[in-house]
Amino acid sequence: MTAGMTHDMKPVLVFDSGIGGLTVLREARVLMPERGFIYVADDAGFPYGDWEEQPLKERILDLFENLLKTYDPEAVIVACNTAFTLAGSDLRAAFPDRRFIGTVPAIKPAAERTRSGLVSVLATPGTVKRAYTRDLIQSFAGQCHVRLVGSQNLARLAEAYIRGEGADDAEILAEIAPCFVDRDGRRTDIVVLACTHYPFLANVFRRLAPWPVDWLDPAEAIARQARRLVPLTEGAEHPEAFDFAVFTSGNPDFSTRRLMQGFGLRMA
Numbered sequence: 001m002t003a004g005m006t007h008d009m010k011p012v013l014v015f016d017s018g019i020g021g022l023t024v025l026r027e028a029r030v031l032m033p034e035r036g037f038i039y040v041a042d043d044a045g046f047p048y049g050d051w052e053e054q055p056l057k058e059r060i061l062d063l064f065e066n067l068l069k070t071y072d073p074e075a076v077i078v079a080c081n082t083a084f085t086l087a088g089s090d091l092r093a094a095f096p097d098r099r100f101i102g103t104v105p106a107i108k109p110a111a112e113r114t115r116s117g118l119v120s121v122l123a124t125p126g127t128v129k130r131a132y133t134r135d136l137i138q139s140f141a142g143q144c145h146v147r148l149v150g151s152q153n154l155a156r157l158a159e160a161y162i163r164g165e166g167a168d169d170a171e172i173l174a175e176i177a178p179c180f181v182d183r184d185g186r187r188t189d190i191v192v193l194a195c196t197h198y199p200f201l202a203n204v205f206r207r208l209a210p211w212p213v214d215w216l217d218p219a220e221a222i223a224r225q226a227r228r229l230v231p232l233t234e235g236a237e238h239p240e241a242f243d244f245a246v247f248t249s250g251n252p253d254f255s256t257r258r259l260m261q262g263f264g265l266r267m268a
């Protein structure tokens, strides 16, 4: 394989409302080292968790109309539960010749693994409200007690934390405390991280948790699915210094730019 052919390989686009999708990007890079990546953060719309469904759906479809035209990616990883549970099927219907890899709450694996039968799903208020999420519970977790915990502030707190602005333990504990259920001698043993921002706080969650639980992060499973859909080209190599980030505000702050640099992403 010549360098020229390698450079012709289309990139993979990873999308999120903010910087949470980086938790998926880092896994995707491990499994797809030969691909160039474009990271798109709709920071002008962040946080998605509070949006009404119809306007958010329209916003996401409009954005993708442009993104697909501009970057013509090989595949798109929608690394955002709030976006994909709302607009995943509309995206696939609107752009049928494109490959979308979605992110949905990992309710099925949680239901398969729990021993106590008590599972919590920690997500944005948007994801908690979705019919998609209710359907997942009905289809795959009928035998479990699933508690849905919609967090108003965690995505924002995760952004601040990963930018190096610190995190207030009491504030974070207040957000995760409802995940812990103790009933009839049984306790929650799995908390599904159903927002891609939350794995950045996993160590803080572990430290503050009233008892140890499995914090289920679906990033690796999403990356594996992406790898299945984007076959490896023999001998292909990552195009040098290709990867870059796009922020819809056009104006991310200094600490966000520094974070992107840390992830090896140029600012577009």
Ligand code: DGL
Binding pocket: 016, 017, 018, 020, 021, 046, 047, 048, 049, 050, 079, 080, 081, 082, 083, 124, 127, 155, 194, 195, 196, 197
């Ligand atoms: N990272 C997004 C998710 O996975 C949501 C964050 C937000 O915009 O509220 O749901």
